[in-house]
Amino acid sequence: MITTLKKYTIREVIEGFVYNELEGKGLFGLAGELTIQPEYQRNYIYASDGGKREQAVVESLLKEYPIGLLYFNKVRDNALEVLDGQQRITSVGRFVTGKFAVKDANGHEQYFSGMTEVQREKIMNASLLVYVCEGDEPEIKDWFKTINIAGVPLTQQEILNAVYSGPFVTRAREEFSNSNNSLVQKWSAYIAGDIKRQAYLECSLNWVSRGEIDAYMSKHRHDHDIAELKSHFIKVIDWISGVFTDVESEMKGLEWGRLYEAYHKQDYDPVEVSKQVRELLSSFEIKDRRGVFEYILGGSQDTKLLNVRVFDEPTKKVVYAKQTKAAQTKGESNCPLCTIGHDANHEKIWSLSEMDADHVLAWSKGGETNISNCQMLCKTHNRAKGNR
Numbered sequence: 001m002i003t004t005l006k007k008y009t010i011r012e013v014i015e016g017f018v019y020n021e022l023e024g025k026g027l028f029g030l031a032g033e034l035t036i037q038p039e040y041q042r043n044y045i046y047a048s049d050g051g052k053r054e055q056a057v058v059e060s061l062l063k064e065y066p067i068g069l070l071y072f073n074k075v076r077d078n079a080l081e082v083l084d085g086q087q088r089i090t091s092v093g094r095f096v097t098g099k100f101a102v103k104d105a106n107g108h109e110q111y112f113s114g115m116t117e118v119q120r121e122k123i124m125n126a127s128l129l130v131y132v133c134e135g136d137e138p139e140i141k142d143w144f145k146t147i148n149i150a151g152v153p154l155t156q157q158e159i160l161n162a163v164y165s166g167p168f169v170t171r172a173r174e175e176f177s178n179s180n181n182s183l184v185q186k187w188s189a190y191i192a193g194d195i196k197r198q199a200y201l202e203c204s205l206n207w208v209s210r211g212e213i214d215a216y217m218s219k220h221r222h223d224h225d226i227a228e229l230k231s232h233f234i235k236v237i238d239w240i241s242g243v244f245t246d247v248e249s250e251m252k253g254l255e256w257g258r259l260y261e262a263y264h265k266q267d268y269d270p271v272e273v274s275k276q277v278r279e280l281l282s283s284f285e286i287k288d289r290r291g292v293f294e295y296i297l298g299g300s301q302d303t304k305l306l307n308v309r310v311f312d313e314p315t316k317k318v319v320y321a322k323q324t325k326a327a328q329t330k331g332e333s334n335c336p337l338c339t340i341g342h343d344a345n346h347e348k349i350w351s352l353s354e355m356d357a358d359h360v361l362a363w364s365k366g367g368e369t370n371i372s373n374c375q376m377l378c379k380t381h382n383r384a385k386g387n388r
């Protein structure tokens with residue numbers, strides 16, 4: 001990879017700057033030679049926090065502070081793309097084209113056009129340091145990860161979009177990075193994260209590629225259609241909403257792609273499922289409410305997914321002491337299940353550390369996690385009984 005350090009003035013960089021209000025991004029600079037926010041990049045987000053970030057960029061320039069290194073990628077002759085620095089360049093471009101004002105020393109709002117000639121020249125002549133890089137993909141990818149430490153860090157998917165830019169990413173973003181898509185509302189029941197920061201695109205790619213996003217994007221980079229990506233995504237969404245007819249907040253961000261792979265061939269009765277979901281979600285005994293969905297899909301077997309409430313130490317000690325005292329009086333084991341057997345453990349007194357607490361009436365049958373429903377079993381019997 002070749003990197004060259006170059007110095008541009010702001011005047012040069014923002015020559016021909018256009019801000020697209022509709023898409024929320026800065027488009028071109030360097031008189032058209034520079035693509036500021038390529039199709040695959042994230043949208044402009046500096047204006048979103050009430051404009052504090054973009055104002056800070058301009059204030060730095062006015063104080064003649066540096067605004068940090070910028071990184072451009074040389075795509076071909078006379079064609080550069082901004083790898084890092086879109087937000088800063090767009091801030092300056094928006095300011096110079098009158099899109100926002102900054103407060104001056106006296107607290108007055110100042111637009112660029114209202115500034116003195118001297119101030120305007122100070123901004124336009126400020127220099128920007130730019131690393132221009134040329135190289136193959138793995139190199140740029142690696143480098144991109146390294147520089148991705150300043151400013152608002154890029155998400156993993158934003159980096160991949162940059163690395164595998166092309167018609168596929170462009171089409172995929174139109175579908176999955178567009179907050180105006182009318183289906184986003186429905187999708188947001190199951191997908192966590194910010195659509196603008198590529199969370200939905202990442203999710204769709206993760207599902208279709210079974211977690212191999214990198215490889216999938218590389219393979220499809222030059223495709224002009226996203227049919228497979230789109231149809232798989234819709235299949236998963238339809239499957240979820242078909243099995244679980246009620247939308248619950250606990251569903252958001254679950255590993256639906258994996259659950260689809262594991263369970264979509266099985267039949268479920270949505271009415272029955274809906275009843276089970278409501279029951280489990282209203283149970284005080286379940287600590288991991290997000291585990292409810294996979295638990296049901298798996299046939300209500302794997303209670304580990306629910307992280308059922310356990311008996312606390314004082315309860316165990318009290319029950320242990322009571323059981324042991326009674327057992328010693330009778331001359332039999334303090335594990336009630338051992339007393340039933342006829343082996344050597346019939347009369348064995350287990351120590352506390354050799355025993356586990358068990359629900360007399362299983363929680364799944366409505367048994368509560370309190371002292372009146374607690375018995376101590378030896379570890380072997382407790383394991384054999386399972387967490388019914």
Ligand SMILES: [Zn+2]
Pocket residue numbers: 335336337338377378379380381
């Ligand atoms: Zn036992």
